[in-house]
Amino acid sequence: MNIRIGGTVRNSIVDGPGIRYVIFAQGCPHRCEGCHNPQTHDFDGGEITDTETIAREIKKDPLLGGATFSGGEPFAQPEAFIDLAKRLEGMNIICYTGYTFEELYSPEKTAETELLSLIDILIDGRFDQNRKSLELKFKGSANQRVINSKESVKRGKAIETVL
DSSP, X not given: OEEEEEXXXXXXXXXXXSXXXXXXXXXXXXXXXXXXXXXXXXXXXXXXXXXXXXHHHHHTOTTOOEEEEESSOGGGSHHHHHHHHHHTTTSOEEEEOSSOHHHHOOSSOOHHHHHHHHOSEEEESOOOGGGBOTTSSSOSBTTOEEEEHHHHHHHTSOOBOOO
């Protein structure tokens, strides 16, 4: 399946615990002031690749502790990230989003809820430059939450956790 990305990082230690492979979604409707990745905002930017190629690249590195979906906004391409998450079954997946869990979750079968059910940890909420702190672990601003995504989908409400 095709996916539009702004790029990847093969051995990140800042986008979740352990050594991670990061996929930066291209395109973001939020355009938060002070965004760390403003080059990913344009929905026509980046490059088109396919989820099979990315998954194959990730699976061939035995040192990876997981994959991180970042952005841009992964939930702007939920079907592509669903396909990628399924190809990475058994691997820890973290996803950053500018949406809140409550904005994405629905008890109805939606692509957003399906993606939430495949993610282990969701870091939600728009980056707020006024609440930015370098003291936060794996978050940019204090308003963002670290959520156990799979458990939250089961319970129908955000369940916060610690990384």
